[in-house]
Amino acid sequence: MDNCIYCKISEHREHADIVYQDDTFCAFLHPTPINHGHIILTASAHCTSLTLLEDETYSKLHCLARKIAVAILKTKNYDGFNIQYNHGECAGQDSLHAALHIIPRVGTDGFHLNWRMQKPASEENRKELIEFIKNKIS
Numbered sequence: 642m643d644n645c646i647y648c649k650i651s652e653h654r655e656h657a658d659i660v661y662q663d664d665t666f667c668a669f670l671h672p673t674p675i676n677h678g679h680i681i682l683t684a685s686a687h688c689t690s691l692t693l694l695e696d697e698t699y700s701k702l703h704c705l706a707r708k709i710a711v712a713i714l715k716t717k718n719y720d721g722f723n724i725q726y727n728h729g730e731c732a733g734q735d736s737l738h739a740a741l742h743i744i745p746r747v748g749t750d751g752f753h754l755n756w757r758m759q760k761p762a763s764e765e766n767r768k769e770l771i772e773f774i775k776n777k778i779s
């Protein structure tokens with residue numbers, strides 16, 4: 642896609658610090674990282690949502706994310722990592738090209754996901770949701 646920054650990076654029309662690339666995927670250092678080593682991993686072909694990827698591509702993307710995360714841990718500079726996917730603007734998706742974020746972590750980095758834990762919904766609402774999801778998984 643002509644105006645997509647992740648497509649441009651995958652096609653080398655825009656500079657990025659690429660850490661991995663093959664015919665299907667591209668991984669590069671985030672230009673404005675949460676932590677040093679924050680990596681964006683994308684399928685090279687433009688796709689707005691990971692939910693639209695073929696199963697095989699989706700699986701390979703996550704296997705590659707794991708390999709990158711393991712490599713990050715081998716640097717010995719980090720204690721852990723987060724792998725995050727932001728789907729939709731309300732969830733923080735800032736590019737229409739779907740991507741996984743691999744974020745190296747150390748105990749003192751001060752980065753917090755800011756999850757607000759809430760009381761669970763009513764039993765009736767939980768059962769309704771469970772049934773809905775069960776019926777939609779195919």
Ligand SMILES: [Zn+2]
Binds near residue numbers: 645646647687738
């Ligand atoms: Zn794109």
